[in-house]
Amino acid sequence: MRTMPQGVAKSTMLAVVGDSASGKTTLTRGLARVLGEEQVTHVPSDDYHRYDRAQRKVMAITPLNPSANYLDILERDLETLATQRAVLKPTYRHTDGTLGPPEYLQPGPYTVVDGLLCLQTEGLRRLFDCAVYLDPPEEIRRSWKLLRDTTRRGYTTDEVLNEMDRRDRDSARWVRPQRAFSDIVITFRPGARPEDKNLDAEILLRPTLPHPDLTGLAGEGASDLTITSLPHGEQLLSVPGTLPAGRAQAIEEAIWDRLHFARHLQLDRLGQFTRGVELFRSDALAITQLLVLYQLVTARATRALDVAGAPLRGPERS
């Protein structure tokens, strides 16, 4: 087991939920890079599929159906990782849709769980320090899914399109309702004008967690950060893809200021994403990731204080 900061006995748990190809991996990969790959235990909940691709075809069931997943085992394994003990995680091979031998997974200070149904049950929901729902417009998600599944998961275009139609009902029934149980809802969408090549980010912050107050940083106009107060204490942050680089940097700095005790994490590795095999960077993605990172680091620091009953010391001073 890895060395843990003294007094911190529990792994900090993040759920990233959304339909297939909604951008879960893009979001979490950047977080793992910043926190340190060796600090993060990654649990793709797709690994808990009960049936392989061939069985699902025969049964006419999609992996979005909770009964097609071992959600009870997922919950147990996450409880185990949360208390810093190893698990033997099942595996699902996306490349050919078969179930493989399980993998031994070491616990880590951070546990990042992404998948279709991570917030499906009350038992799962109570495990997470922060829950994120990815909510791209359906036409964007479909184009992402088509690209990925035909290039990396061995499906033909026809198969992906047919599968998406079959999944639609199950997504409405099982995946989308989980939006209600998330602390942060993220939507990436194309800019208003055809020439805007970077996606806009809309970030809904729910009062279920304390978020950094960025109202002093809001600007005006279509190319700046805007913050809208919504009923029930919700805030909507709009980060346009056309945000000037200097403004993006100022916003990121402001969030880092509020994470002063975790300043050693600040490296320029947020905001990266791939499209096909090309690597890009997006300020809107970086700011989105930083708002999630804020929750993880804060939850961990708060728990360290609770457990240790002493003022927090950053790793560089301990």
Place this chain on the structure above:
Amino acid sequence: MRTMPQGVAKSTMLAVVGDSASGKTTLTRGLARVLGEEQVTHVPSDDYHRYDRAQRKVMAITPLNPSANYLDILERDLETLATQRAVLKPTYRHTDGTLGPPEYLQPGPYTVVDGLLCLQTEGLRRLFDCAVYLDPPEEIRRSWKLLRDTTRRGYTTDEVLNEMDRRDRDSARWVRPQRAFSDIVITFRPGARPEDKNLDAEILLRPTLPHPDLTGLAGEGASDLTITSLPHGEQLLSVPGTLPAGRAQAIEEAIWDRLHFARHLQLDRLGQFTRGVELFRSDALAITQLLVLYQLVTARATRALDVAGAPLRGPERS
């Protein structure tokens, strides 16, 4: 989950430990038949092998080495089954020595765990209501192993013989010391005369559990049950393979008398075993199985009393 007798929340746990081909399956199969296959959750601890056969060959490690097994996960899974929750058990395919996808295992009133290392750790040992060690003479075990591994596990004779030599040191180091942690030690050995075709059973009963008192049933001579008191409260029962059928029946009856509340289990299905593909019956095996069954049924009944705080009622009267 299966319906449980009211107030009984915990599965009754049996460990059957012994070297490869020491007769573990022969012992447990009869118990499962008597208790009812659907009442027994069977966990072969070989399924928790960390490496497949090819990996072990490269690493020059035998499966008898604790580090070649996920004993931490085995312990966790048994704790989970003990409290009547399902697990996703890994699988090891003896036919070709590969690791397979995991299997979903429902909890049951009885959990029977057999394998090489079930009593290896303190954490494992404290889980069991009864622990049995199988201790056949080495030359008998080798002949059993040779027969089984060449007929059912895809090894050549040469491979089995080489493997056994390699295993010997590990067996002495890791498997045999577990004898000390068992409540019952069972040795099947050939009779004294070449014409005795049935094996004798020697059953060492340790005072770590209350065993049925059979001293009144002991006879005299080489063809009857003899009971020897040993130091430290241990008793050695010798059941010769030449025991007359009438005597065997009287002894079995006497044990069943002490299990009067479980009389509904009494069926003539104990004592069966296979050699190659042939089916045989042995009174010595039946009596041995009955002494183990006694522990399981008694542990369960005692716990039912503890939990329910009410007089025990047999299932036929509840």
